[in-house]
Amino acid sequence: MIEIKDLHKSYKMGKNSLHVLKGINFNVEEGELVAIMGSSGSGKSTLLNILGMLDELDEGSYTLDGVAIKNLNETKAAQYRNKFLGFIFQSFNLINYKSAAENVALPLYYQKVARKERQEKALKYLTQVGLKEWAGHLPSELSGGQKQRVAIARAMAAEPKVLLADEPTGALDSKTSYEVMDLIQKINDQGNTILIVTHEPDIADMCKRIVHLKDGVIIEDKKIEQVRASKYV
Amino acid sequence: MFSRDNWREIFQTIQKNKLRTFLSGFTVALGILIFVVLFGFGNGLINTFQLFFEDDAQNIITFFPGQTTKPYKGYKSGRQIEFDRSDLADIEKNFPMFLEYVTPRIGRTYLTKFKNESNNYSTRGVAPSHQFAEKTIIMKGRYLDKLDILKKTKTAVIGRLVEKDLFGQEDAIGNYIDVGGSVFKVVGVYQDDGGDDEERRIYVPYTTLQLIEKNNDKVDQIIVAFKPELGYSGAMALEKSLSTFFKEKKYINPNDQNGIFIRNVAEGLKQTQQLARVLQLIVAFVAFGTIIAGIIGISNIMVFVVKERTKELGIRKALGATPKSVISTILLESIFITTISGVLGMLIGIAILGSLDKTLEDFFITNPYIDMPVAIFATVVLIIFGGVAGYIPAKRAARIKPIVALRDE
Numbered sequence: 339m340i341e342i343k344d345l346h347k348s349y350k351m352g353k354n355s356l357h358v359l360k361g362i363n364f365n366v367e368e369g370e371l372v373a374i375m376g377s378s379g380s381g382k383s384t385l386l387n388i389l390g391m392l393d394e395l396d397e398g399s400y401t402l403d404g405v406a407i408k409n410l411n412e413t414k415a416a417q418y419r420n421k422f423l424g425f426i427f428q429s430f431n432l433i434n435y436k437s438a439a440e441n442v443a444l445p446l447y448y449q450k451v452a453r454k455e456r457q458e459k460a461l462k463y464l465t466q467v468g469l470k471e472w473a474g475h476l477p478s479e480l481s482g483g484q485k486q487r488v489a490i491a492r493a494m495a496a497e498p499k500v501l502l503a504d505e506p507t508g509a510l511d512s513k514t515s516y517e518v519m520d521l522i523q524k525i526n527d528q529g530n531t532i533l534i535v536t537h538e539p540d541i542a543d544m545c546k547r548i549v550h551l552k553d554g555v556i557i558e559d560k561k562i563e564q565v566r567a568s569k570y571v
Numbered sequence: 572m573f574s575r576d577n578w579r580e581i582f583q584t585i586q587k588n589k590l591r592t593f594l595s596g597f598t599v600a601l602g603i604l605i606f607v608v609l610f611g612f613g614n615g616l617i618n619t620f621q622l623f624f625e626d627d628a629q630n631i632i633t634f635f636p637g638q639t640t641k642p643y644k645g646y647k648s649g650r651q652i653e654f655d656r657s658d659l660a661d662i663e664k665n666f667p668m669f670l671e672y673v674t675p676r677i678g679r680t681y682l683t684k685f686k687n688e689s690n691n692y693s694t695r696g697v698a699p700s701h702q703f704a705e706k707t708i709i710m711k712g713r714y715l716d717k718l719d720i721l722k723k724t725k726t727a728v729i730g731r732l733v734e735k736d737l738f739g740q741e742d743a744i745g746n747y748i749d750v751g752g753s754v755f756k757v758v759g760v761y762q763d764d765g766g767d768d769e770e771r772r773i774y775v776p777y778t779t780l781q782l783i784e785k786n787n788d789k790v791d792q793i794i795v796a797f798k799p800e801l802g803y804s805g806a807m808a809l810e811k812s813l814s815t816f817f818k819e820k821k822y823i824n825p826n827d828q829n830g831i832f833i834r835n836v837a838e839g840l841k842q843t844q845q846l847a848r849v850l851q852l853i854v855a856f857v858a859f860g861t862i863i864a865g866i867i868g869i870s871n872i873m874v875f876v877v878k879e880r881t882k883e884l885g886i887r888k889a890l891g892a893t894p895k896s897v898i899s900t901i902l903l904e905s906i907f908i909t910t911i912s913g914v915l916g917m918l919i920g921i922a923i924l925g926s927l928d929k930t931l932e933d934f935f936i937t938n939p940y941i942d943m944p945v946a947i948f949a950t951v952v953l954i955i956f957g958g959v960a961g962y963i964p965a966k967r968a969a970r971i972k973p974i975v976a977l978r979d980e
Contacts, residue, residue, distance in 0.1 A: 448887075
């Protein structure tokens with residue numbers, strides 16, 4: 339599903355150049371649930387941003403579902419993001435003046451899906467994350483966990499190839515974190531490919547594979563026995 | 572780009588961000604409103620200036636006889652020039668293509684009596700066309716006519732206030748009044764916009780007045796009305812050739828400034844109109860300043876709006892919004908708000924002008940108004956620049972990488 343070869347990325351900070359990713363080789367198969375771990379500054383968020391086409395790579399190649407992601411203009415990148423990727427952010431990033439259902443329907447709006455179908459799909463995915471009754475509520479009326487579940491429903495709504503989650507539990511307490519992870523695991527069980535950036539070991543243990551980044555290189559890449567979050571819920 | 576979905580999205584954004592919408596709408600509406608009102612006041616000022624001249628006809632050149640100050644062709648200086656009926660006929664004969672009408676005027680003041688009431692009134696001997704020169708409005712009865720002039724009838728047309736003074740509640744028409752010892756029949760009562768003085772006059776046929784005064788042939792002044800299509804330069808040229816004609820006929824030295832005096836309404840009118848136009852220009856300058864201030868205002872608000880929405884736009888981009896859709900959302904929203912509020916401001920401004928109407932006459936502003944095309948033009952200018960003002964920050968916002976926009980503050 340994802341193929342990364344010899345990926346380099348550096349940021350220019352004035353005269354100095356900061357080499358963040360120093361040759362990453364990394365593949366993800368369909369249906370995997372991968373945790374990308376590392377301390378802050380290890381390059382894990384940069385890697386995720388490149389995977390999410392939110393940032394461009396300097397060297398190397400990136401292939402997503404057989405499509406080479408290279409030299410995309412803004413419009414193309416936007417279309418690919420819309421088609422291939424679903425994002426889950428640490429700070430939820432819901433649009434505060436739109437109701438839960440409208441937030442979930444937004445990626446479909448950009449896919450030019452008809453309004454009626456958008457509403458149906460939004461409701462379907464909200465039901466899947468257990469928030470059907472909250473469809474008409476604004477984000478400000480929801481708890482942190484509920485907001486993240488809305489965000490997950492939104493990421494799913496476009497039916498992307500890969501879900502990218504950047505510290506999805508970073509802003510949540512541990513009980514809510516496990517609830518969210520339980521949901522992510524269930525989504526993964528349905529065959530969806532999910533990448534999670536986290537620095538919390540217990541969250542990483544709930545994935546099927548852990549990739550350790552340090553100073554811009556992968557120091558460890560192992561498959562693990564998944565801990566089911568449902569045990570803690 | 573203009574699909575129903577798009578509009579729904581824009582309406583929602585507008586509805587859910589009322590303060591923002593209000594601020595930008597208010598700026599635009601206020602800008603247009605002030606523009607319309609100021610511009611209307613400018614027009615009102617011009618109206619006032621024109622009213623000063625509207626009391627009398629504006630295509631009038633009046634000739635007054637004077638005293639020569641230079642000897643010429645054997646005549647001594649200090650000779651009194653006089654006009655008579657032949658001068659009228661000569662003008663009519665020599666300048667027919669330039670003239671609307673010619674009328675003499677003989678001015679006297681007579682003690683006028685009716686029953687026990689009496690008063691001194693300015694009495695004018697005139698021809699029928701004098702009615703147009705003075706813009707005399709007949710309230711009842713009739714004005715003097717050709718027959719009156721030919722038959723030298725003793726008929727009089729009196730001012731509204733003359734009737735009020737002498738007749739009180741009684742109807743003057745058909746009654747006889749004593750004007751300086753002669754009895755005249757009142758055939759008409761008139762009014763005049765020129766004020767009380769102009770309504771305390773009596774008009775009689777000039778031939779009758781000449782008959783009473785020992786059957787002479789003299790007239791005091793000659794009033795010439797030129798065709799309005801001559802325009803200002805035509806009027807000035809006509810004035811010059813008429814002056815030459817008179818000087819030749821009356822043997823006045825061509826360089827003598829005092830033989831004949833001329834008053835040309837066109838000249839004064841032109842000067843006043845120029846002054847009014849300068850005032851209008853100043854007002855228009857201020858008004859366009861307001862529009863520019865409005866444009867700057869809407870630009871500021873648009874920059875602020877886009878800044879405030881940076882995160883939201885980042886989210887939208889992460890979810891698959893193309894730069895084009897980001898720009899069009901912001902642009903359509905801004906154009907929509909400016910259009911609605913611009914038109915609203917324009918209509919309120921026009922309504923204000925309409926309601927002021929006569930209340931500002933003390934400040935020399937009469938019937939303030941604005942031409943619809945001017946008002947619409949200003950509104951469209953503001954809408955276009957509002958769009959441009961929205962486009963620049965929108966374009967910048969569309970270029971921001973979602974990752975930058977999404978970074979937690």
